[in-house]
Amino acid sequence: MKSQEIRSKFLSFFEDKKHSIVPSAPMVLKDDPTLMFVNSGMAPFKEFFLGNAEPKNNRLADTQKCLRVSGKHNDLEEVGYDTYHHTLFEMLGNWSFGDYFKEEAIAWAWELLTRVFKIDKNILYVTVFEGDEGDNLPMDNEAYDFWKKHISEDRILKGNKKDNFWEMGDQGPCGPCSEIHVDIRSAEEKAKVDGKDLVNMDHPQVVEIWNLVFMQYNRKANGSLESLPNKHIDTGMGFERLCMVLQGVKSNYDTDVFTPIIREIETISHKDYGKDEKVDIAIRVISDHVRAVAFSIADGQLPSNTGAGYVIRRILRRAVRYGFTFLDKKEPFIYRLVDVLSEKMGKAFPELKSQKQLIQNVIKEEENSFLRTLDQGLILLNRIVDDTKSKTVSGEKAFELYDTYGFPIDLTSLILSEKGYKLDEEGFKKELQKQKERSRAASEMSTDDWTVLSEDAEQEFIGYDALEANVKITRYRKVTSKKEGDMYQMVFNLTPFYAEGGGQVGDKGYLEDSHGDVVYILDTKKENNVIIHFAKNLPKHLNETFKAVVDSKQRYRTECNHTATHLLHQALREVLGTHVEQKGSAVHSKYLRFDFSHFSKLTVDELRDVENFVNARIDGKLPLEENRNIPMEEAIAQGAMALFGEKYGDTVRAIRFGQSVELCGGTHVKNTSEIWHFKIVSEGAVAAGIRRIEAITNDAVKDFYHENNRAYFEMKDLLNNAKEPVKALQNLQDENVNLKKQIEALLKDKAKNIKGDLKSQLTDVNGIQFLAKKVDLDAAGIKDVAFELGSQFDNLFLLLGAEQNGKALLSCYISKELVESKELNAGQVVRELGKFIQGGGGGQPFFATAGGKNAGGIEEALVAAKEFVK
Ligand code: ATP
Ligand code: MG
Numbered sequence: 001m002k003s004q005e006i007r008s009k010f011l012s013f014f015e016d017k018k019h020s021i022v023p024s025a026p027m028v029l030k031d032d033p034t035l036m037f038v039n040s041g042m043a044p045f046k047e048f049f050l051g052n053a054e055p056k057n058n059r060l061a062d063t064q065k066c067l068r069v070s071g072k073h074n075d076l077e078e079v080g081y082d083t084y085h086h087t088l089f090e091m092l093g094n095w096s097f098g099d100y101f102k103e104e105a106i107a108w109a110w111e112l113l114t115r116v117f118k119i120d121k122n123i124l125y126v127t128v129f130e131g132d133e134g135d136n137l138p139m140d141n142e143a144y145d146f147w148k149k150h151i152s153e154d155r156i157l158k159g160n161k162k163d164n165f166w167e168m169g170d171q172g173p174c175g176p177c178s179e180i181h182v183d184i185r186s187a188e189e190k191a192k193v194d195g196k197d198l199v200n201m202d203h204p205q206v207v208e209i210w211n212l213v214f215m216q217y218n219r220k221a222n223g224s225l226e227s228l229p230n231k232h233i234d235t236g237m238g239f240e241r242l243c244m245v246l247q248g249v250k251s252n253y254d255t256d257v258f259t260p261i262i263r264e265i266e267t268i269s270h271k272d273y274g275k276d277e278k279v280d281i282a283i284r285v286i287s288d289h290v291r292a293v294a295f296s297i298a299d300g301q302l303p304s305n306t307g308a309g310y311v312i313r314r315i316l317r318r319a320v321r322y323g324f325t326f327l328d329k330k331e332p333f334i335y336r337l338v339d340v341l342s343e344k345m346g347k348a349f350p351e352l353k354s355q356k357q358l359i360q361n362v363i364k365e366e367e368n369s370f371l372r373t374l375d376q377g378l379i380l381l382n383r384i385v386d387d388t389k390s391k392t393v394s395g396e397k398a399f400e401l402y403d404t405y406g407f408p409i410d411l412t413s414l415i416l417s418e419k420g421y422k423l424d425e426e427g428f429k430k431e432l433q434k435q436k437e438r439s440r441a442a443s444e445m446s447t448d449d450w451t452v453l454s455e456d457a458e459q460e461f462i463g464y465d466a467l468e469a470n471v472k473i474t475r476y477r478k479v480t481s482k483k484e485g486d487m488y489q490m491v492f493n494l495t496p497f498y499a500e501g502g503g504q505v506g507d508k509g510y511l512e513d514s515h516g517d518v519v520y521i522l523d524t525k526k527e528n529n530v531i532i533h534f535a536k537n538l539p540k541h542l543n544e545t546f547k548a549v550v551d552s553k554q555r556y557r558t559e560c561n562h563t564a565t566h567l568l569h570q571a572l573r574e575v576l577g578t579h580v581e582q583k584g585s586a587v588h589s590k591y592l593r594f595d596f597s598h599f600s601k602l603t604v605d606e607l608r609d610v611e612n613f614v615n616a617r618i619d620g621k622l623p624l625e626e627n628r629n630i631p632m633e634e635a636i637a638q639g640a641m642a643l644f645g646e647k648y649g650d651t652v653r654a655i656r657f658g659q660s661v662e663l664c665g666g667t668h669v670k671n672t673s674e675i676w677h678f679k680i681v682s683e684g685a686v687a688a689g690i691r692r693i694e695a696i697t698n699d700a701v702k703d704f705y706h707e708n709n710r711a712y713f714e715m716k717d718l719l720n721n722a723k724e725p726v727k728a729l730q731n732l733q734d735e736n737v738n739l740k741k742q743i744e745a746l747l748k749d750k751a752k753n754i755k756g757d758l759k760s761q762l763t764d765v766n767g768i769q770f771l772a773k774k775v776d777l778d779a780a781g782i783k784d785v786a787f788e789l790g791s792q793f794d795n796l797f798l799l800l801g802a803e804q805n806g807k808a809l810l811s812c813y814i815s816k817e818l819v820e821s822k823e824l825n826a827g828q829v830v831r832e833l834g835k836f837i838q839g840g841g842g843g844q845p846f847f848a849t850a851g852g853k854n855a856g857g858i859e860e861a862l863v864a865a866k867e868f869v870k
Contacts, residue, residue, distance in 0.1 A: 003243045003257050006117075007063055007092070007348060010237075013112050014061035014094045022062045024090075024349070025647035026299040028308060030501060033527060034169060036308045037067040041093035042168065042213075042234045044647045047529040048097045049173040049215060049232055056631070058099040063090045063239060063348070065295055070311050072169060080285030080322070083251035084207050087315060088292035090239035098230035105212050105233045106146045109180065113210075117246055123183045125199050126151060129165055129176035130158035135225055140164075140176040143214065147178065154196075163200050166213040166234075171447070173215045173228060180210040182245050205250055210237040221449040253284050257344075261287040264340045269327040282326035289319035290337045290363075291345075297359045298351040300583060302687050303366050316363065320370050321408050332367035335360045355581075358597050358689050365688030370406070377407030381415060391420070395427020402428075403435065445481040450491075453542060460494040461531060463507070464628070464667060467550040469496045471511075473542055489532045496550050497533055499526035503585035504562055504666040509550040513539055521548075554589045555667065560675045560697040561592040563624075563657060563668045564614060567678070568594055568695065570660040571613035575606055583690050587666065590700055591681070595692045602683050602691065610693075614678040617658060621673040625656040635663050677701045751781050755788055762796075765869045768818065772799040772865040774858055779809060779849065786813035786847065794818075799829070799865040801858040808837035808855040812848050812865075819845045829868055836861040 001009075011021050025044035027037050035043055041064040047053040068075040069087050078085040096105070113119045126147055131139040139158070147156050158164075159179070167174040183195035185205045198206040215232040217225040243255040253262065262273050265283050273283050293303070293316045303313035316334070323329040338360045346353035384397050393416055401407040413423040452475045462469055471492040480486050500506035506524035523534040539546065565585055572580045576598055584595040602610070629651045652663040657672055669675060679701045682694045696704060715725060722728035754775055762769045777785065782800050790796055790813050798813040810833055812826040819825065827842045830850035834840040839852020 001246050003239075003255060004347065006243055006246055007090075007239065009116060010092045010112070011061055011063070013116055014059075014108075017059070017108060019059040019061040019094060020057040022060050024062060024064045027065050027067050027296060028299055028301045029647070033525070036070050036311065038064065039066055039068050039071065039073045040064075040168070041066065041091040041236045042095075045095060045097075045234075046168070046172070049234075050528055051230070052529040055097050058097040060095040060097075061093065062095075063092050065349070066091045067292060067296070069292070069315060076315070076318070079288050080281045083204050083253060083284070084238075084241055084244070086240060086252065086288050086291075088288070088295055092237040092239050092242070094233070094235050096233035098232060101231050101233060102143050102214050103146050105214070105235060106143065106178065107150070109210060109212055109235065110150045113180065117242075119182070119245060121151065123195075124151065125155050125157060125181045125183065125195060127157045127159040127164055127179045127181070127199065129178075130160055132161045132165065135161070137176075137225070140178075140214070143176065143178050157196060157199055159200065166211065167219060171219050171221055173232070174217050174219050174225075175213055175215040177211050177213040179208045180212075181206060181208050184245060184250060207241060208238075209241045209245065210235065221447060253287065258287050260340045260344050261290065261337055264337055265327075268333050268336060269323070269329060271327055278326050282322035285322045286319045286327075286334060286337075289315050290334050290341060293319075293363060294338055294341055294352060294359045295349070297362050298349070298355045302362060302583070302690065304687075313366065316366050317370050317406070317408070320367055321374075321411055324371070324374060325411060325414065330371065332364050332371065334367055335363035338363065361599075361689040362687055373406050374411075377401060377405050377411075378415070380405065381407070381412060385416070385419060385421060388421070392422045392424050395424040395429070395431055398423055398428050399431035442482055445479060448478045450475040450477045454493070458493075459491060459531060461498075462494055463496040463498045463550065464626075466496045467552050467555065469494055469548050470545050471495060471548045472545055473539070476538060476542070486536075488535050488538050490535065490538075491530055491532060492548065495531055495533070496548060497521060497524040497531065498550075498555070498667055499524045499531045501526055502664055502666045503565070504558060504587040505589070507550045507555055509548065511535075511539055511546040511548050513541060513544050513546055556669075557589040557698060557700070558587055559667050559669045561589070562587045562666045563672060564675055564678050564695065564697045565592050565594055566655065566657060566660045566662050566664070567614045567617050567672070568592075568610065568693065569596075569662070570617075571610045572596055572598070574613060575609045576602075591694055591696050593692060593694050595686055595690055597689055598691045599689055601685070607680055607683060611678060611680055617660075618672045618675045618678060620658065621671055622658040623671050624668050626668075627654040627656075630654065674698075679704060747781065751777060751785055755785050758785065759789060759792075765866070767795065768869045769793050769796045770866070770869050771797075772801075772862040774801045774803070774862065777802055778804060779811070782809070782811045783847075786811060789813070790815060797824070797869050799833070799862060801862055803855040803858065806855055808839065808852045808858050810834070810837060810841070810850045810852075810858070810861055814846050816846050824868065829865070833861040833864055836864065
């Protein structure tokens with residue numbers, strides 16, 4: 001059965017059981033600060049489990065793109081070495097939100113695997129939670145009894161908290177789980193060792209394929225568990241592993257999910273898969289990583305220097321390194337795999353197709369720059385080896401190479417062993433540990449449980465219509481971090497505060513109680529669909545009604561920038577073409593930033609056209625037309641393109657100004673005329689094929705012109721109020737160039753004269769042509785003269801002193817022949833004479849210089865010089 005068919009059979013099976021099929025959420029979620037990437041099927045549905053929102057159907061099924069490369073679930077180092085862990089994989093899931101529970105989940109999983117997919121019962125094992133004393137939890141007898149109906153009891157195994165109790169993080173919904181494992185070993189091997197003994201023992205052919213999680217508890221900050229009011233089902237089946245079983249192969253990489261990519265790598269690298277373990281690992285690494293990187297870029301997460309972008313960069317670099325070392329690929333090639341990938345997976349994940357060009361460009365650029373790093377690293381590593389006296393290279397040096405230059409440590413140790421050197425691995429690990437501790441200490445954060453003041457209150461956002469409201473606090477908690485110290489987070493029953501989202505910053509403002517006491521709201525953010533207000537301290541009387549007031553000036557400026565961002569987007573598509581897609585935006589009160597796909601620098605004309613286009617819409621006084629709360633599905637049906645970080649269940653809002661229509665949850669001006677004026681302040685590249693424009697509106701434009709005007713008049717003033725300042729400046733520059741040329745010529749003349757002068761003053765001291773003299777030249781001039789004279793004599797001893805800006809300079813030249821025959825050393829001469837000028841210096845035996853504070857000491861030094869040739 002082909003993988004495409006396996007995926008659709010899974011989905012249609014659950015569709016028949018009244019589940020709505022929803023598309024995969026993007027891997028980077030909008031409002032979940034606790035997660036860098038979606039690492040399991042349940043992550044996009046957290047708000048449903050937490051009860052912050054309600055799904056339209058309480059039965060859903062999907063395939064979710066997951067990435068396990070950071071945080072609690074990190075499989076990166078396994079990938080390539082084993083045959084069943086990936087960085088990016090698809091997790092097939094069926095979901096019940098307070099609807100069916102263990103009985104149906106178990107029965108349907110069994111039906112699907114054994115009847116629809118016809119997997120032999122005799123290769124399956126299931127596990128149930130055995131209970132845990134520490135958490136005071138009994139064994140999951142319910143699950144055991146339901147399983148008994150389907151599978152013989154000797155195939156039901158009991159598992160501990162580590163394998164059979166699922167938690168998404170340190171806090172939040174959790175519960176016991178039942179895993180389904182397959183044993184795909186040969187009959188011979190099965191005869192030798194019982195499959196039972198290999199379950200959850202990291203055997204590559206006795207692997208978990210499906211995990212059924214029974215969410216029934218909530219883990220609190222203090223570690224204790226409370227029962228959830230509604231019980232949920234969360235299941236996750238590894239799609240690639242299922243394909244392995246159904247296609248009768250022993251490795252995920254032998255399924256049709258991977259073989260086309262692997263064939264392509266073989267063609268490009270002229271290496272065969274399946275002959276040499278090292279090459280095989282490299283091929284698996286590359287075929288896996290190209291998927292992770294391509295999907296991330298398609299989801300809007302570009303490689304970068306920090307955060308999630310850095311994780312993506314590291315994955316790609318890992319692939320480049322394996323190609324570099326084991327496939328001998330010294331030029332970019334991974335980007336060439338994107339063609340096959342998008343052809344194979346573009347149907348299920350259309351974003352791969354629509355963004356193919358961009359994905360290829362970004363990967364190629366990254367490959368190029370990392371290959372340059374590798375080249376540079378090799379040079380540095382050679383230098384380190386040359387400087388190493390023993391046969392062991394220090395861990396600190398290797399760490400520096402790794403940390404500062406991004407040179408991979410395993411490559412370092414490989415190259416060293418090839419050269420017959422060893423790496424001090426302990427030393428390296430120590431440095432790495434130190435760095436980890438530094439960054440952990442910096443990012444450590446603790447979050448208390450919510451203190452709930454009012455249970456039933458639903459939260460309402462009224463900030464599109466109001467900037468003030470009377471509100472009640474429904475819950476609050478303390479969060480403590482190294483960076484910001486103690487902060488309080490508050491949730492209100494209703495709020496005019498806009499939470500950071502869609503690129504727009506969160507509102508600031510204050511809460512005021514009836515006694516006039518004020519607490520400032522410093523920021524507003526959304527977490528799992530709840531709007532959270534941040535403050536440095538709590539109000540005194542928490543149960544009062546407060547006047548909540550948004551900082552209207554900041555909000556207004558931000559709105560001008562947000563509306564301008566929409567107009568800019570429209571302008572770019574109009575002026576440059578419809579290949580322009582939004583790749584990110586930041587809307588602040590002071591400026592706006594817009595990233596978009598486009599392949600070349602914007603010309604001056606294009607920039608002017610874009611500005612004019614936006615300003616024409618501002619002059620056109622276009623009114624805001626708003627359509628609130630249409631479901632995302634409806635918006636998609638109306639032709640809205642893939643949205644940034646939106647997922648199933650989100651309701652969206654359509655914002656129209658004239659011909660510009662965008663799905664946007666942000667706040668906007670009522671009429672474009674309020675923006676007053678739009679001005680681009682910079683344009684540049686952020687990555688291959690991605691450009692960034694920064695622009696300002698309204699007051700910021702006024703300030704901008706004001707500032708420019710001031711600078712202009714100051715400049716004019718300096719130019720004696722010239723009528724045509726540009727011309728005057730040009731003249732001044734021309735004049736300056738001419739003067740510089742003249743000075744250079746004069747200096748050359750002077751040096752020539754001095755040279756002749758000095759030559760005539762040489763005296764013979766013990767067969768040495770000697771001269772110690774003060775000259776009026778700079779350091780470069782002195783060097784010139786010394787070398788010029790040096791080339792005419794083979795027994796020259798020259799000490800030249802000079803005074804420059806009150807400081808002293810001594811330069812000593814000694815012919816090489818003298819250095820050898822008389823054991824003279826210019827470096828030593830200037831070091832010794834340096835004491836007269838209160839300074840020091842050094843250089844080579846035949847030429848050295850010293851600088852010092854005391855110009856008055858030059859004469860003494862010149863006199864003392866004679867001592868050296870006596
Ligand atoms: P394992 O012990 O094999 O790492 P897990 O316990 O981490 O699996 P879950 O977190 O329960 O797995 O995820 C549910 C399912 O997703 C697993 O049963 C497996 O089929 C699949 N899966 C988990 N991690 C990966 C991965 N890195 N690559 C591919 N599939 C995976
Ligand atoms: Mg795992």
